[in-house]
Amino acid sequence: MRQARLGLVPDPVEAALAAERAGADSIVCHLREDRRHIQDRDVARLRQRLSIPLNLEMSMASQIVTVALRVKPHQVTLVPERRQELTTEGGLDVIRYTRQLKRVIAAFQAKNIQVSLFVDPLDAQIQAAADVGTRVIELHTGRYASVFTNAQQTRQLQILQRAAVRGRRLGLGVAAGHGLDYTNVRALLRIEEIEEVNIGFSMVSRALFVGLAQAVRDMKALLQR
Numbered sequence: 001m002r003q004a005r006l007g008l009v010p011d012p013v014e015a016a017l018a019a020e021r022a023g024a025d026s027i028v029c030h031l032r033e034d035r036r037h038i039q040d041r042d043v044a045r046l047r048q049r050l051s052i053p054l055n056l057e058m059s060m061a062s063q064i065v066t067v068a069l070r071v072k073p074h075q076v077t078l079v080p081e082r083r084q085e086l087t088t089e090g091g092l093d094v095i096r097y098t099r100q101l102k103r104v105i106a107a108f109q110a111k112n113i114q115v116s117l118f119v120d121p122l123d124a125q126i127q128a129a130a131d132v133g134t135r136v137i138e139l140h141t142g143r144y145a146s147v148f149t150n151a152q153q154t155r156q157l158q159i160l161q162r163a164a165v166r167g168r169r170l171g172l173g174v175a176a177g178h179g180l181d182y183t184n185v186r187a188l189l190r191i192e193e194i195e196e197v198n199i200g201f202s203m204v205s206r207a208l209f210v211g212l213a214q215a216v217r218d219m220k221a222l223l224q225r
Helices: 012-021 040-049 062-071 098-110 123-132 150-169 201-210 212-224
Strands: 027-030 054-058 075-078 114-119 136-140 173-177 196-198
Touching: 012 027, 012 040, 012 212, 027 040, 040 054, 040 062, 054 062, 062 098, 075 098, 098 114, 098 123, 114 123, 114 173, 123 150, 136 150, 150 173, 201 212
Parallel strands: 027 054, 054 075, 075 114, 114 136, 136 173, 173 196
Antiparallel strands: none
């Protein structure tokens, strides 16, 4: 919203602090190569002012890696990125980028920055994630979030559950995210291996009507139940 007018408001840092006060466990922001929304200064300010962990979603572009190493967020989540996309469209191809990922992951771990890989719920990608040295994966839930029938939802939940079990057996922490909202997250919570969900758009959308603090409290209560 701020970048729509290239002004100073609304300030994403103040929004993050409001979410923190309402009970959010961490804050995720995506520093894109084209800087279409979050800016370098925002990331630095978030790191300075937040008391809860900051998770920086990012590509492996060298300039973005340089920013992340300088700011030192608690965690980085490596995602694929295309200039034309509206939002992240799928998981990172860990198999294809094995060599590059090993180098980037090592650089972050040397600075005590935890690395998560955003992956599709596929055995081969999860195994590759473990092989390159990450300790956390985030399962892409976009396909699950886009289905319309109960049968389709059940099928996608089974795929996510198998992927989560696979990740845990490999010693990985398992998170999930993309397209999750106040309705579809309920069934996902039955998968015990998923330790964390990252939810943004649906909460900001709800905040337009009930306020950001209430949107966060509503989601937190839902997750705790």
